[in-house]
Every structure is written in C-alpha cells, then in structure tokens.
Amino acid sequence: EAQVTQNPRYLITVTGKKLTVTCSQNMNHEYMSWYRQDPGLGLRQIYYSMNVEVTDKGDVPEGYKVSRKEKRNFPLILESPSPNQTSLYFCASRPTTGGSDEQYFGPGTRLTVT
Amino acid sequence: GEDVEQSLFLSVREGDSSVINCTYTDSSSTYLYWYKQEPGAGLQLLTYIFSNMDMKQDQRLTVLLNKKDKHLSLRIADTQTGDSAIYFCSPGRGSTLGRLYFGRGTQLTVWP
Numbered sequence: 001e002a003q004v005t006q007n008p009r010y011l012i013t014v015t016g017k018k019l020t021v022t023c024s025q026n027m028n029h030e031y032m033s034w035y036r037q038d039p040g041l042g043l044r045q046i047y048y049s050m051n052v053e054v055t056d057k058g059d060v061p062e063g064y065k066v067s068r069k070e071k072r073n074f075p076l077i078l079e080s081p082s083p084n085q086t087s088l089y090f091c092a093s094r095p096t097t098g099g100s101d102e103q104y105f106g107p108g109t110r111l112t113v114t
Numbered sequence: 115g116e117d118v119e120q121s122l123f124l125s126v127r128e129g130d131s132s133v134i135n136c137t138y139t140d141s142s143s144t145y146l147y148w149y150k151q152e153p154g155a156g157l158q159l160l161t162y163i164f165s166n167m168d169m170k171q172d173q174r175l176t177v178l179l180n181k182k183d184k185h186l187s188l189r190i191a192d193t194q195t196g197d198s199a200i201y202f203c204s205p206g207r208g209s210t211l212g213r214l215y216f217g218r219g220t221q222l223t224v225w226p
Binding site: 004031033035040041042043044045048049050056058059090092100101102103105106107108 | 120122144145147149154155156157158159162202206207211212213214215216217218219
C-alpha cells in the first residue's frame with residue numbers, strides 16, 4: 001500500500017531533550033516536506049527536500065533540522081525542543097514530475113514539550 | 115510569500131449545501147487543491163481544479179475558480195455529518211517548486 005508513515009504518533013518530552021521524528025514513504029517520491037499544524041494558524045511548512053541531499057527552509061524552520069540521506073526517509077530533528085514547538089506535525093511527499101503537485105500526507109505526530 | 119485566506123468556521127444542517135471560500139495571491143498556480151482533514155487524521159486530497167477551468171464537478175462536490183479575482187470555492191451539496199472535517203485550500207506552484215502554502219483551514223460542522 002502506498003503510504004507515508006511517521007513515528008512516533010504521540011510524544012511527550014521535556015524542554016531541551018533532543019528528539020527525532022521519522023518519516024518514510026514507499027512511493028519513490030523525490031519531494032518530501034514537513035509541516036506543523038497549530039489551531040487558527042493552519043499548516044505551515046517547516047522544511048522541504050526536492051531530492052536526496054537537497055533541503056531548503058520553509059516558513060518556520062527555526063528550531064528544526066532535517067536531513068535527506070535516502071530518498072524514502074526525511075527525519076525531523078529538534079535539537080533542543082521548547083514548549084512553543086508543541087504542535088501537530090505532518091510529513092508529506094509527492095513526485096516532482098508529471099505536473100501535478102498533489103501531496104500525500106502521513107498520519108501526523110502530536111508532540112508535547114513541557 | 116503566498117497568502118491564502120479562508121474563513122475558520124462553517125456550520126450547516128444536514129442536507130443543506132456548504133460553500134467554503136478561499137482567496138490567494140499567487141497567480142501562477144497551475145493546479146488548485148482542496149484537502150480534507152478528518153478528526154485525528156492527516157490531510158487527504160479531496161479534489162482539485164486545473165487553472166484553465168472555471169468549474170469542476172465531482173459528484174456532490176463543485177469547485178469554482180475565478181482566476182481574475184484569485185478566488186476558489188468548494189461547494190458540497192447535500193452535506194452529510196460525515197463531511198464534518200477541516201478543509202484546506204492550497205494553490206499549487208508546480209511540481210518543480212518546493213515552497214507550498216495552505217490556508218488556515220475551515221472547520222465544517224454538520225448538524226443532524
């Protein structure tokens with residue numbers, strides 16, 4: 001089944017404790033992206049990657065890191081999480097050929113930083 | 115960057131029509147998308163319209179595009195309680211561009 005998976009789905013952590021949220025897709029998509037969703041603010045793009053070893057900032061990259069060493073994986077790293085990073089995070093992927101830029105989303109990771 | 119505006123809330127009675135509106139600023143969008151987010155789930159593509167079209171109908175869904183005014187709308191006919199969700203508008207920017215934008219999402223509540 002074609003899908004985007006994220007782990008963990010739920011995470012409660014403390015300020016300053018480094019964490020990684022994994023994202024994996026099995027559709028051989030070149031493009032992957034991370035978003036955060038906050039009430040009243042909608043979806044905001046954190047980082048995206050057009051292909052392996054190519055990453056770029058979205059609208060709200062501060063406090064986050066990403067890497068794209070393999071095509072299928074795009075982990076999101078919070079080196080020193082803070083409470084304002086409490087949010088619902090989504091990973092998405094899509095192909096970069098064919099014209100359409102429809103995205104396929106993972107199920108989300110709910111992060112709470114205390 | 116791109117600015118995408120949607121109203122935050124809409125409530126309708128079951129069986130009525132719902133209309134969700136979206137305005138955007140980037141006139142270069144080739145595809146314009148509507149995504150649906152059900153409670154506790156990720157976003158899924160609901161429908162889309164190609165920028166050279168004015169209207170697209172897909173069963174109970176009608177998408178209208180006014181390219182001149184940069185206005186997109188989604189009409190759901192005979193709205194059902196299962197349509198209760200958050201709906202996001204997202205103007206596409208072409209498959210070769212990376213920065214993508216979404217509206218804040220419209221929470222549709224359908225009352226029985």
